[in-house]
Amino acid sequence: xxxxxxxxxxxxxxxxxxxxxxxxxxxxxxxxxxxxxxxxxxxxxxxxxxxxxxxxxxxxxxxxxxxxxxxxxxxxxxxxxxxxxxxxxxxxxxxxxxxxxxxxxxxxxxxxxxxxxxxxxxxxxxxxxxxxxxxxxxxxxxxxxxxxxxxxxxxxxxxxxxxxxxxxxxxxxxxxxxxxxxxxxxxxxxxxxxxxxxxxxxxxxxxxxxxxxxxxxxxxxxxxxxxxxxxxxxxxxxxxxxxxxxxxxxxxxxxxxxxxxxxxxxxxxxxxxxxxxxxxxxx
Numbered sequence: 001x002x003x004x005x006x007x008x009x010x011x012x013x014x015x016x017x018x019x020x021x022x023x024x025x026x027x028x029x030x031x032x033x034x035x036x037x038x039x040x041x042x043x044x045x046x047x048x049x050x051x052x053x054x055x056x057x058x059x060x061x062x063x064x065x066x067x068x069x070x071x072x073x074x075x076x077x078x079x080x081x082x083x084x085x086x087x088x089x090x091x092x093x094x095x096x097x098x099x100x101x102x103x104x105x106x107x108x109x110x111x112x113x114x115x116x117x118x119x120x121x122x123x124x125x126x127x128x129x130x131x132x133x134x135x136x137x138x139x140x141x142x143x144x145x146x147x148x149x150x151x152x153x154x155x156x157x158x159x160x161x162x163x164x165x166x167x168x169x170x171x172x173x174x175x176x177x178x179x180x181x182x183x184x185x186x187x188x189x190x191x192x193x194x195x196x197x198x199x200x201x202x203x204x205x206x207x208x209x210x211x212x213x214x215x216x217x218x219x220x221x222x223x224x225x226x227x228x229x230x231x232x233x234x235x236x237x238x239x240x241x242x243x244x245x246x247x248x249x250x251x252x253x254x255x256x257x258x259x260x261x262x263x264x265x266x267x268x269x270x271x272x273x274x275x276x277x278x279x280x281x282x283x
Contacts, residue, residue: 007221007260010188011120012141017061017100019221019260023274026062026102026263027055028227031085032069032077043085045092052093059271064123064263065090065114066104070153072197072230079109086110087117094118102145108132115140125149125198127176134183145191145223146176150199160201166214169194174218191261193223196250202231209250212258225263226250227270248273256281 007019017024029052031043052063067085068077082105090101094117103114106126111133115122120142127146128134137144148169150159162168173192180190194215196205205226215222226232232246233239244266251262251270255277264270 008188009121009143009191009221010186011100011143013120015100022278023255023259024061024261025059025267025271025274026064026223026225026261027052027058027060027267028225028263028265029055029063029065029089030069031065031067031089045088048089049092049096052099053097055267056097056099058268060099060267062100062102062121062261063093064102064104065093065119066123067110068105070104070125070198072153072157074153076154079107082107082110083113087113090114090117090119106130106133108136112136112140115142121145123147123193125153125195127173128179134179134185137180137189138183138185141189143189143191144180145193146173146180147193147223148172148195148198153198157199160199160204162200162204165200165204165207166211169208170215170218173215173220177218177220187220191221191223192218193225193263196224196226197229197231200231202234205229205231206235209253212254216258221260222258223261223263224250224254224259226254227264227266244269252277 009017029048055063065086067082093101101119102121102123103111103119104123105111106124106129108130111122122144124133124144125147177190194208227247228240228243232243236246248269252273255274262270262274
């Protein structure tokens with residue numbers, strides 16, 4: 001077990017979310033017609049707001065709203081379409097809730113519009129691939145998750161070979177964090193995500209989980225998202241709608257060995273699992 005005390009997420013409005021004492025849960029709210037888990041279900045803002053309220057009641061500390069699918073092989077979406085999908089949903093959630101909202105996007109233009117609509121932070125799967133994202137984070141003083149991905153969602157599974165997946169992914173994330181530090185963004189604004197399923201083989205994903213403590217050297221809070229992903233299905237030989245137990249196993253191990261935030265579609269079950277792990281850890 002690990003000692004994860006001392007981290008926190010600092011929001012632009014002065015609010016703080018402590019990390020380490022308990023494992024935080026981020027509920028996934030995909031606003032896309034082609035999400036592998038719940039495509040099209042939350043395109044209507046009213047229905048999305050209802051889903052957000054349900055996740056919050058189930059114990060989600062954060063909600064992650066995304067308007068572009070990042071499943072393997074997916075094609076990019078224009079910023080205007082992404083904005084059209086996410087902005088009304090964020091506005092609808094914000095009208096009825098103070099829950100912290102993350103915008104899942106790699107485009108600074110989309111992130112800016114989402115922040116204007118009421119989002120509190122950015123989840124960038126490209127780790128500042130858009131040159132304008134760094135300036136936006138500095139200007140708006142919002143937290144961000146920086147994730148490792150090799151290539152793009154369309155190409156990321158074409159090359160999943162590494163000499164040492166943990167060392168190489170950790171080095172990439174260290175460099176991304178250094179860019180934010182060099183730009184004057186406070187450390188309390190940045191979290192990192194090794195990107196399970198993003199340019200990794202099933203074996204590579206398992207190696208990251210097995211050696212999760214290796215990412216502690218980065219010195220930033222760790223986000224883990226394995227919910228319903230293909231490597232869980234590959235290990236268990238199960239389709240997407242039967243991967244809950246495998247996803248929960250990953251959440252339990254990650255929570256016990258260094259993850260500060262678990263990103264999930266299944267909030268209620270995940271909250272119960274990580275609370276039990278927190279109790280065992282003595283959090």
